[in-house]
Amino acid sequence: MKRNIIIGCIAAAFSLSACDNYLDIVPKGESVLNQTNDYLGLIEDVYGYPIQSEWYLCGEATSYNMELLENYSSPLNSAAFYWNEDFDRASYMTATGSSDMYTICYRKISNFNIIIQNINKSEGSDDDKRYGMAQAKIMRAYAYFYLINTYAKPYNPETAAQDRGIILREDFDMEAVGVQSTVADAYALIQRDIEEALPDLPHVAMNTFRPNKSFGYALKAKVHLFKREFNEALQASLDCIKEAEGEGRHKL
Known part of the structure; x- marks a missing residue:
């Protein structure tokens, strides 16, 4: 009886040891985010925002x-x-089954949140971490800006x-569990992300x-x-032009 118990314990130990080894194996086609460059790769999402009518709602383009x-x-x-502002955007978009923007923006936001939460714990240079944090925050603000202007009322102070x-x-x-915020809450987060990101954004990014x-x-x-903060909008526009024509190396 004792012999069987001992053999059983040894077998269980080997079994658990084998499980640990398997848990340490990264599945084929997957990767573990350890290096700073792994997180920076999440910013480079080659699948962009849908080029559909939603873009027009934010004034990115027009006919x-x-x-x-x-x-x-x-x-x-x-x-x-x-x-x-009197046009009923919501019912029109629902009738046309327009949902790509919603899904894509939140997928991107999930990636940006992963970067913001973890990049400082990764292995890499401090500069890359600083740039990555700033880039993730500015892109999170960008995604939320699309969402709030597509699926909510225009901002009214x-x-x-x-x-x-x-x-x-x-x-x-x-x-x-997701909780619906207000328009003011969304803009507060957007503007906070922008202000926190701006000082650490690179003058020239690694790629487009x-x-x-x-x-x-x-x-x-x-x-x-x-x-409708027009004076602030004008000043930011002037700052943008100065940056772009100077250290940004853009030819306008």
């Missing part, structure tokens, strides 16, 4: 054909171009604290998939504009 805009042939484009907004996530937590300081000032200007 060159004024007749189409005047006739509301593509209603979302026209509503954005004319800043028509008199009602923003009551107007229903979007779900805001500052941490990567698979168990967290990573944001630089010129991008940061441009986004700052746009957010101020959408909040």
Whole structure:
């Protein structure tokens, strides 16, 4: 009897040891985020935002054909171009099954939250960590800016604290329950991320998939504009031009 118990214990020990070894093996096609460069790679998402009508809601682009805009042939484009706040964007987008922007933005935000939470614990240079943290924050602000302007009311200083907004996530937590914030909450997070990111954004990024300081000032200007903070928007625009033409090495 004792002999069987001893043999059983030895077998169990070998079994547990084998499990530990398997747990240490990274599955094929997957990677563990240990190095700073691993986290920086999450910023370089080659799958961009959907080039659909949602882009027009944030004023990123518009039609060159004024007749189409005047006739509301593509209603979302026209509503954005004319800043028509009475147009019912939500029902139109629901009817057309427009959901790509929502999914893509939150997927990107999850990646940015992973970077913000963990990059300082990774193995790499302090400069790369600093740049990565700033780039993740400015891109998180960018994604939330798209979301709040696509799925909520335009910012109104008199009602923003009551107007229903979007779900805001500052941490990567698979168990967290999403809670709808207000429009004011969303803009507060966006502007906080921008201000924290700007000092540490590089003048020249490693490639076009990573944001630089010129991008940061441009986004700052746009957010101020959408909040109707015109003096601040003008100053950020001037800062953007100065940065872009100087250390940013852009030819405007």
